[in-house]
Amino acid sequence: MKVLAVLLVLLVGLGVLLDRVAVDVAEGQISRQLAAEGGLAGRPDVDVRGFPFLTQALAGRYDEVRISLTAAELGRPAGTEADVVLRGVRLPLSAVLAGEVRSVPVERIDGTATLSYDVLAQEFGGNTTLRPEGEGLRITRTVDVLGYRLPLTATGTVRLDGDALVVDVREVSGAGVDVPGFVVDRARELLDLRYPVELPFGLRLTDVTPAATGVDVRVTARDAVLSAE
Numbered sequence: 001m002k003v004l005a006v007l008l009v010l011l012v013g014l015g016v017l018l019d020r021v022a023v024d025v026a027e028g029q030i031s032r033q034l035a036a037e038g039g040l041a042g043r044p045d046v047d048v049r050g051f052p053f054l055t056q057a058l059a060g061r062y063d064e065v066r067i068s069l070t071a072a073e074l075g076r077p078a079g080t081e082a083d084v085v086l087r088g089v090r091l092p093l094s095a096v097l098a099g100e101v102r103s104v105p106v107e108r109i110d111g112t113a114t115l116s117y118d119v120l121a122q123e124f125g126g127n128t129t130l131r132p133e134g135e136g137l138r139i140t141r142t143v144d145v146l147g148y149r150l151p152l153t154a155t156g157t158v159r160l161d162g163d164a165l166v167v168d169v170r171e172v173s174g175a176g177v178d179v180p181g182f183v184v185d186r187a188r189e190l191l192d193l194r195y196p197v198e199l200p201f202g203l204r205l206t207d208v209t210p211a212a213t214g215v216d217v218r219v220t221a222r223d224a225v226l227s228a229e
Helices: 002-037 053-059 093-098 117-124 181-191
Strands: 045-049 061-069 081-090 103-116 129-133 136-145 148-161 164-174 193-196 204-210 214-227
Touching: 053 061, 103 117, 117 129, 117 193, 117 214, 136 164, 136 181, 148 181, 148 204, 164 181
Parallel strands: none
Antiparallel strands: 045 061, 061 081, 081 103, 103 214, 129 136, 136 148, 148 164, 164 193, 204 214
């Protein structure tokens, strides 16, 4: 009996080892494919959750797949990143083995993308800088308006409008300069920003929040289909 018990423990251990080896291989393949098809500058981190993996593979359904992308992998300025969770990923093993994967149905996608302040500052143009302040943003920029060249400081809020991120400026003042009120009113219009966010796979924007390095944008989708076409 003792020998059988030891043998059973060894077999279970071997099964777990094989399962972990299989999931490591799968994560590597997914990472390489994402990098190639997405034109990424590096391979993202992929984590296939759920145990055992081999049972999921045989069933062709994966409980949860997490994908993390850094600024370097996305080819974007520092502070840009994305974390995506795929739940209920349906991918038949036969299609994988035959190399015939054309699309991947997913029951639910949830993700957060951080748009760095450098990316948003480029949309404002000029020498704009952005940083978080409370639940909103502080915007610093020099503008040319009505014959004046003015260094301005403004506070604003961030919200969603359909598929766009919108920065609404609330208060504007000259940075150490006495600025006429009508000029400030005109400058406020120049500092408003509407930034369209293009989303694939039926994803929709659900929330936006200023964070330390950028604006966090949350997305979600149900019954999505991932396709390289």
